[in-house]
Amino acid sequence: MKKRLFSLVLILLLLAALLPAAFAEQSAAEETEAPVFPYVLDQAGLLSDSQRQTLEEKAAALSEQHQCSLYVVTVEDYTQYNYNIVTATQGIFNYYHLGWGDGQDGVILLLSMKERDFDLDGHGSKGETICGYESRWLIEDEFLDNFRNNDWYGGFKDYLDVCDKQLTKLENGEDITAGADIITGPDGLDYHSYNNPYASTERSILPRLLVVIFVPLVVALIVCMSLKGQMKTAREATGADEYLVPQSMKLNVQEDRFTHRTRTQTLIETDSNHRSGGGGGGGSSFHSGGGFSGSSGKF
Amino acid sequence: MPVQITNYQCPACTGPLHFVGKSGRLECEYCGSSFSVKEIEALYKDKEAAAAAAGVQAQSAEAAQAAEEYSFQQGADGLKVYSCPSCGAELFCDETTAATSCPYCGNPTVVPGQFHGQQKPDYVLPFKLDKNAAVAALKNFYKGKKLLPRAFSDQNHIEEIKGVYVPFWLFDGRVSADIRYAATRVRSYTSGKYRITETDHFDVRRAGTLDFRRIPADGSTKMPDAMMDSIEPFDYDELKSFSTAYLPGFLADIYDVPAEDASERAVRRACATSAAKIGGTAVGYSTCTPVSQQVDMPRPRAKYALLPVWMLSTRWNGKNYLFAMNGQTGKLIGDLPVSMGKFWAWFFGIAAPLAGILAAILFGAM
Numbered sequence: 001m002k003k004r005l006f007s008l009v010l011i012l013l014l015l016a017a018l019l020p021a022a023f024a025e026q027s028a029a030e031e032t033e034a035p036v037f038p039y040v041l042d043q044a045g046l047l048s049d050s051q052r053q054t055l056e057e058k059a060a061a062l063s064e065q066h067q068c069s070l071y072v073v074t075v076e077d078y079t080q081y082n083y084n085i086v087t088a089t090q091g092i093f094n095y096y097h098l099g100w101g102d103g104q105d106g107v108i109l110l111l112s113m114k115e116r117d118f119d120l121d122g123h124g125s126k127g128e129t130i131c132g133y134e135s136r137w138l139i140e141d142e143f144l145d146n147f148r149n150n151d152w153y154g155g156f157k158d159y160l161d162v163c164d165k166q167l168t169k170l171e172n173g174e175d176i177t178a179g180a181d182i183i184t185g186p187d188g189l190d191y192h193s194y195n196n197p198y199a200s201t202e203r204s205i206l207p208r209l210l211v212v213i214f215v216p217l218v219v220a221l222i223v224c225m226s227l228k229g230q231m232k233t234a235r236e237a238t239g240a241d242e243y244l245v246p247q248s249m250k251l252n253v254q255e256d257r258f259t260h261r262t263r264t265q266t267l268i269e270t271d272s273n274h275r276s277g278g279g280g281g282g283g284s285s286f287h288s289g290g291g292f293s294g295s296s297g298k299f
Numbered sequence: 300m301p302v303q304i305t306n307y308q309c310p311a312c313t314g315p316l317h318f319v320g321k322s323g324r325l326e327c328e329y330c331g332s333s334f335s336v337k338e339i340e341a342l343y344k345d346k347e348a349a350a351a352a353a354g355v356q357a358q359s360a361e362a363a364q365a366a367e368e369y370s371f372q373q374g375a376d377g378l379k380v381y382s383c384p385s386c387g388a389e390l391f392c393d394e395t396t397a398a399t400s401c402p403y404c405g406n407p408t409v410v411p412g413q414f415h416g417q418q419k420p421d422y423v424l425p426f427k428l429d430k431n432a433a434v435a436a437l438k439n440f441y442k443g444k445k446l447l448p449r450a451f452s453d454q455n456h457i458e459e460i461k462g463v464y465v466p467f468w469l470f471d472g473r474v475s476a477d478i479r480y481a482a483t484r485v486r487s488y489t490s491g492k493y494r495i496t497e498t499d500h501f502d503v504r505r506a507g508t509l510d511f512r513r514i515p516a517d518g519s520t521k522m523p524d525a526m527m528d529s530i531e532p533f534d535y536d537e538l539k540s541f542s543t544a545y546l547p548g549f550l551a552d553i554y555d556v557p558a559e560d561a562s563e564r565a566v567r568r569a570c571a572t573s574a575a576k577i578g579g580t581a582v583g584y585s586t587c588t589p590v591s592q593q594v595d596m597p598r599p600r601a602k603y604a605l606l607p608v609w610m611l612s613t614r615w616n617g618k619n620y621l622f623a624m625n626g627q628t629g630k631l632i633g634d635l636p637v638s639m640g641k642f643w644a645w646f647f648g649i650a651a652p653l654a655g656i657l658a659a660i661l662f663g664a665m
Contacts, residue, residue, distance in 0.1 A: 211657060211661060212654050215657060216657065219649060219650070220649035227645060228446060230443075231444060231637050233633060234528075234623075236525045237568055238568065239568055239575070240568035240569045240571070241572050245510040248508075249507060249577075250507050251577075253477070253505060258499060258500070259500045260499075260500050261500070262497070262500070263498075264495070264498075265490075266494045266496070
């Protein structure tokens with residue numbers, strides 16, 4: 001009960017901070033209803049007006065076509081709204097009664113820029129299906145490469161395109177998981193072959209083949225060159241240590257002057273942030289429950 | 300023509316005398332008599348003085364004649380001709396030869412005139428090891444060389460072995476160094492989710508002096524520098540004031556690289572060591588990179604010494620192989636031929652089993 005209250009308070013905070021535009025569109029008569037939520041809400045300012053408008057129109061058209069709403073939300077830091085990015089995303093979806101129709105079919109992609117986190121969640125039968133355990137990889141693959149290169153518009157466009165593609169497949173009764181290559185790593189987490197850090201030791205033959213070929217060659221070469229080095233023993237001397245008079249070194253000047261200090265800080269890779277994405281190129285974690293299924297990670 | 304060279308002959312039987320390193324005396328091969336260096340110096344003092352004077356006279360004559368026409372006794376190939384006092388045979392020697400032996404009668408001969416004036420060495424380091432020790436050292440040198448062609452060691456015959464007093468310059472000097480470094484000291488710690496790395500930057504300066512004593516540099520163009528460097532060090536405690544009495548039985552050359560030219564190598568070595576030693580005093584830093592340095596050994600003082608070296612040469616597959624052994628310590632160096640067959644046998648002998656083991660480990664679990 002406490003958790004629910006906490007979430008509600010945080011969502012209200014989000015509402016106050018993020019959605020002045022949405023409030024502006026509310027009519028006085030609708031003051032008691034939740035505000036209208038745009039398909040593309042760029043709170044982090046990643047898009048130009050024209051890009052946002054283009055995406056908004058595209059998302060609206062696709063949502064109507066498939067009767068499954070497709071949302072994009074960007075924020076500076078999700079921790080201002082909830083301690084967990086998944087809870088923050090799902091909170092927005094629930095509070096604003098997002099989604100299409102009574103079943104609230106929809107997919108929402110949230111980007112939090114501070115530590116480059118993303119969360120993808122699907123709701124309703126269509127949304128949950130295309131954001132299911134295997135098929136979500138196919139959606140992630142489309143936008144993560146763009147986001148890693150700071151191509152926000154391209155990433156959102158690809159996200160909408162792949163949702164369109166998956167929803168079309170779903171409507172046509174086709175396999176929406178085709179092409180999703182899932183591998184379980186030794187850490188127990190599942191990885192897509194695209195970004196599986198353990199693929200080299202689990203499945204790929206090439207790296208091991210290269211090890212089998214090149215390591216022996218390098219070791220043999222080092223040993224043989226060492227043996228060859230024994231055959232050439234005449235070398236010009238470069239130093240004169242033996243001829244230094246003992247205790248003869250006298251230091252006249254010995255200055256150590258501090259000039260300046262430089263400071264760098266690096267985010268520590270921990271199990272928790274690895275499991276939720278592990279930084280650029282890492283895996284993402286799957287979650288399911290409460291009417292949602294989806295994944296979150298880093299970009 | 301006055302005799303310019305001296306044969307050291309046994310006062311008892313007139314047989315040839317040789318300096319023997321083990322005993323430190325001159326010994327007669329025929330009657331077995333032995334004499335101290337001082338005894339022989341005293342005996343041959345007058346003869347040497349006369350030979351040296353004759354040599355100087357001949358050099359003056361050559362110089363005078365050379366001004367008018369090409370040297371009569373000094374051919375285009377720079378050879379000098381001496382007459383053996385024992386058998387009268389003509390000895391053709393290099394310009395730098397100071398001690399040799401007559402190829403006809405075998406008598407050891409010394410050319411005292413070569414050591415006249417500034418050409419006279421300050422020191423001589425007598426041979427301690429004999430020819431047999433050099434041969435044994437070479438055989439031992441072959442051991443453990445995995446890539447040495449079997450035929451080289453089996454069929455190998457030493458073509459020539461000679462004990463040579465090699466002219467060396469021994470340089471003393473003081474190196475002055477003034478070096479400035481860019482140094483850093485790095486400290487890391489964690490703060491929340493972040494690893495903080497703080498790097499303190501320092502401007503470090505060290506200046507000082509270091510003294511060096513008797514850095515050797517060979518003064519003979521005949522001797523490869525790398526070989527002479529590689530047989531170091533010599534034990535200078537056994538240096539003797541120069542006397543020709545240490546030379547009989549060995550070859551000796553005078554220098555043909557002046558001290559000024561040879562000093563470059565000694566100074567370079569001293570400066571390298573000085574920079575390293577001075578740099579070693581900048582401690583407590585994570586990195587220390589020299590940004591400017593002034594290191595020099597001005598006006599090194601040179602002493603001239605003859606140091607003992609056994610030179611051994613062999614021939615294999617139409618190619619000469621030269622080895623040098625320190626005549627005092629026995630340290631032997633030289634370049635050996637490499638059997639490419641053995642090289643590849645070792646290469647694949649290591650690579651193939653290792654590949655098999657790795658394949659079993661990496662693919663066996665599949």
